[in-house]
Amino acid sequence: MEQQGSQNAQEPLPCANNCGFFGSPATRNLCSKCFRDSLRRAEAQAVSVAATATDALTTSSSSAAASAGPEPATAAATDQEVGKGKSGRCAACGRKVGLMGFECRCGGVFCGAHRYSDRHGCGYDYRGAGRDAIARANPVVRADKQVDKL
Numbered sequence: 239m240e241q242q243g244s245q246n247a248q249e250p251l252p253c254a255n256n257c258g259f260f261g262s263p264a265t266r267n268l269c270s271k272c273f274r275d276s277l278r279r280a281e282a283q284a285v286s287v288a289a290t291a292t293d294a295l296t297t298s299s300s301s302a303a304a305s306a307g308p309e310p311a312t313a314a315a316t317d318q319e320v321g322k323g324k325s326g327r328c329a330a331c332g333r334k335v336g337l338m339g340f341e342c343r344c345g346g347v348f349c350g351a352h353r354y355s356d357r358h359g360c361g362y363d364y365r366g367a368g369r370d371a372i373a374r375a376n377p378v379v380r381a382d383k384q385v386d387k388l
Contacts, residue, residue, distance in 0.1 A: 330358040343367075 250260035251267055259269035268276060328335055329346035340353035344362040352358040 328352055 251262070253259050253261040253269040253272055254267040255269075255272045257269060257272055259271070261267040261269050261272075265273040266276075325347060326334060326336065326339070327347070328339070328349035328351075330348055330352040333349045335347060335349050339347040339349070341347050342353070342355065342358070342360060342362070343364075344355075344360045346358065348358055355362065355364065
């Protein structure tokens with residue numbers, strides 16, 4: 239009879255999620271896939287709770303700062319920069335560019351055929367940028383006023 243009891247203890251149990259695989263007591267009677275999924279869900283919940291707490295703190299601190307005085311809109315600009323990135327496609331024809339995309343001064347990413355400004359209708363003012371660069375490099379020099387003294 240003792241042998242039969244020990245065989246029942248070692249007999250594999252079906253997964254607690256009824257997925258069709260066998261679970262083990264070490265993984266809370268879940269199969270490896272269901273156990274991994276449950277860990278990911280628990281981790282995601284922990285992250286969302288932490289994010290909610292952080293949002294609550296920033297909301298309370300920003301409301302206190304707003305009552306103290308106007309705050310510059312740097313947070314909105316930061317969010318836009320984070321979302322912005324290389325799309326992986328040419329802005330002119332939509333072709334995949336992969337790692338060889340050419341980034342233009344107008345802000346777009348282009349393939350080899352559209353990398354030049356005249357090929358993609360670039361809106362960047364190269365002439366104005368050149369004028370500004372020359373003006374910065376060569377400041378106006380004015381001579382001191384001298385009065386002729388005899």
